[in-house]
Amino acid sequence: MSGPLHGKRILVTQAGEFMGPTLCEVLAEHGAQVVASTVSPTEPAAAEALVAAAGEVDVLVANLALPAPSTPAVDVTDAEWRQTFATLVDPLPRLVRAVVPGMTARGHGKILVIGSASALRGMRRASTYSAARGAQLAYVQAIGVELAQQNIKVNAIAQNFVDNPTYFPQEVQRNPRFQDRLKREVPLGRLVSAREDAQFAAYLCSDAADCFVGQVFPVCGGWVTR
Numbered sequence: 001m002s003g004p005l006h007g008k009r010i011l012v013t014q015a016g017e018f019m020g021p022t023l024c025e026v027l028a029e030h031g032a033q034v035v036a037s038t039v040s041p042t043e044p045a046a047a048e049a050l051v052a053a054a055g056e057v058d059v060l061v062a063n064l065a066l067p068a069p070s071t072p073a074v075d076v077t078d079a080e081w082r083q084t085f086a087t088l089v090d091p092l093p094r095l096v097r098a099v100v101p102g103m104t105a106r107g108h109g110k111i112l113v114i115g116s117a118s119a120l121r122g123m124r125r126a127s128t129y130s131a132a133r134g135a136q137l138a139y140v141q142a143i144g145v146e147l148a149q150q151n152i153k154v155n156a157i158a159q160n161f162v163d164n165p166t167y168f169p170q171e172v173q174r175n176p177r178f179q180d181r182l183k184r185e186v187p188l189g190r191l192v193s194a195r196e197d198a199q200f201a202a203y204l205c206s207d208a209a210d211c212f213v214g215q216v217f218p219v220c221g222g223w224v225t226r
Contacts, residue, residue: 003031004206010059011035011051013095018065018166019114019159019197026198027205032059042087047094059110059205060099064088064136065166068118068129076128088132092139100152109152112204113140117160117220133158137216144214155204155212160220163191188221 010027014020015036024036035054041047041064051057066087069080096111103109118126119134137156144154161182162168168191172178183189197219203209204217218224 003029004208005202006031007033008058008205009033009035009054009056010061010205011037011054011057011099012061012063013037013041013050013091014063014065018063019162019164019194019201020063022164022194022198023061023063023114023201026195026202027061030202030206032202032205041091041095044090044094047091048098051095051098056102056106057099058103058106058108059112060095061112061114061201061205062092062095063114064091065114068126068167070125071128072125073127081128084128084132085135088129089135089139092136096143100147100150103152104150107151110205110209111143111147111152111154112201113137113154113156114201115140115156115158115216117158117218117224120158120216120218120224120226140216141214148213153210153213155209155214156216157197157201157204158216158218158220158224159192159197160223161186161188161191162197162219163194186221186223190221192219192221 010032012020012023015024016038024034028034037050039050113136115136116133118130119137140154140156147154200219
């Protein structure tokens with residue numbers, strides 16, 4: 001299939017969750033050969049194993065998610081904190097260590113992290129989740145400027161109010177209080193569709209986006225605008 005991603009082999013982690021299904025669909029529509037991994041990358045050896053199983057990849061899409069805790073800050077336990085960071089943050093350096101040597105040997109590569117705009121704007125009862133998502137974005141910015149010298153471009157999408165079953169299942173979307181919240185907080189007045197988000201991700205995976213280095217792109221209907 002021809003398209004802007006023709007000839008690119010793209011590994012998507014947690015492909016059955018969060019943005020995974022729509023990302024895989026849209027990336028394939030743009031011509032990519034998609035390796036959809038459903039293996040949990042949480043265990044220390046998992047990242048290396050799933051990258052090895054994928055073979056040579058041109059792009060890694062780090063799609064990591066868990067249901068967001070909503071614990072008041074003073075009630076957050078060590079176990080909650082550790083689990084959230086173990087799921088959202090700890091896999092990133094492991095995935096990078098596993099995938100970068102091959103990209104370096106081939107002289108090019110891209111890594112795209114699907115993160116959260118909760119790291120860019122304060123939210124009540126979201127301290128654990130926001131901190132972990134913030135760590136993701138800081139990591140992207142740091143390795144982005146480091147790996148650019150090897151022609152490996154690392155960027156992140158910081159999303160919120162994007163239609164996906166992990167954070168905005170249908171029962172939430174049908175709730176009148178949630179609809180009121182959308183109108184009150186999101187300038188767009190609706191959820192960003194999963195395909196709108198995935199189309200932007202596909203662009204960032206393409207050669208047309210080679211100029212972006214260590215950047216964080218909010219996709220949230222104007223909820224944040226930095």
